[in-house]
Amino acid sequence: MSKKKETDQTIRARITVFPRPEILDPQGKAIAGALERLGFDRVSEVRAGKSFDVVLEGTTAEEAEAQLGKMAETLLANTVVEDYAVEILGTATT
Amino acid sequence: MRCGVVTFPGSNCDHDVYHVLKHVLGQEVFFLWHGEENLKSCDLVVLPGGFSYGDYLRAGAMASLSPIMASVRRHADAGGLVLGICNGFQMLLESQLLPGAMRRNRTLRFECRDLHLRVERADLPFTRGYEAGQVLRMPVAHAEGNYVDSEANLDALEAAGRVVFRYSDPEGELRDEHNVNGSARAIAGITNEGGNVLGMMPHPERCAEEVLGNSDGLPLFATAVAGARAALETQAS
Numbered sequence: 650m651s652k653k654k655e656t657d658q659t660i661r662a663r664i665t666v667f668p669r670p671e672i673l674d675p676q677g678k679a680i681a682g683a684l685e686r687l688g689f690d691r692v693s694e695v696r697a698g699k700s701f702d703v704v705l706e707g708t709t710a711e712e713a714e715a716q717l718g719k720m721a722e723t724l725l726a727n728t729v730v731e732d733y734a735v736e737i738l739g740t741a742t743t
Numbered sequence: 744m745r746c747g748v749v750t751f752p753g754s755n756c757d758h759d760v761y762h763v764l765k766h767v768l769g770q771e772v773f774f775l776w777h778g779e780e781n782l783k784s785c786d787l788v789v790l791p792g793g794f795s796y797g798d799y800l801r802a803g804a805m806a807s808l809s810p811i812m813a814s815v816r817r818h819a820d821a822g823g824l825v826l827g828i829c830n831g832f833q834m835l836l837e838s839q840l841l842p843g844a845m846r847r848n849r850t851l852r853f854e855c856r857d858l859h860l861r862v863e864r865a866d867l868p869f870t871r872g873y874e875a876g877q878v879l880r881m882p883v884a885h886a887e888g889n890y891v892d893s894e895a896n897l898d899a900l901e902a903a904g905r906v907v908f909r910y911s912d913p914e915g916e917l918r919d920e921h922n923v924n925g926s927a928r929a930i931a932g933i934t935n936e937g938g939n940v941l942g943m944m945p946h947p948e949r950c951a952e953e954v955l956g957n958s959d960g961l962p963l964f965a966t967a968v969a970g971a972r973a974a975l976e977t978q979a980s
Contacts, residue, residue: 668846672846672891673846673849673891673925674846675846675847675848675849675851675889675925676847676851679851724800724804724808725800727801727804727837727844729836729842729843729844729891729892730844730846730891
């Protein structure tokens, strides 16, 4: 992608997506059952989600955060059944 | 009548739908490519089953952003007929042409078997060949068919009479053990406000010929084809 760079900053971010608390999570439930069978008897709940590490170039942390939120809303999460969180992991200047 | 079957990378029921429309019902049928926007003036557009984009991210999520989906949306908004089967239903949900979402089946298994469906609406372009309360037998083949939405949205969907098919026992009774994927309110298929968009998990194209031992799916295509023709005639007159 050869887009004009507004800044020389590289931003690393992580978007995590999880099923909403009120939504039954069959995968998480199965994983919790498996952990219990392995002897992890203190596990009371597992929620299975996804995480996406995204690297953005030529942007600011503020702009990146807004962009990442839009990415989650439009594609990475299905907001009917999933919640998401955006976390900036680091900013580097090249 | 002109029918279009959209092929996405990973579609695997497109030829089955084509076969039913073309060879069983004698219609003019075109394959439409997901990367194009041209619906070739089709009156009925079918989003077939399969594993578009390998079910990456979420089933139907990537396909719902294909160029052709903007045209499908315009077609649907203009009252054109759209049928989404299995993965096609998932695409309709992901593109918000229909409400709700799919989760993994509660069994955590890929469910591939014949199930019974109770017809809830027999007055839609796709269901006029059935009777309300009639029980159909149709195959399902999916891992993510566990329909869900908020209780408020489900109530609204029910109140508007937009639940078209429910999983039932062979007598039409709703029993939990017959709702294998765990769908909210045993929902197997729903329609939009206009009744011109139908999304369903079972595969009517896999039971639309006597030679297959089951033709319960045939009336769905036959009435859709007749309905689209009637709509065209109304427009012309």
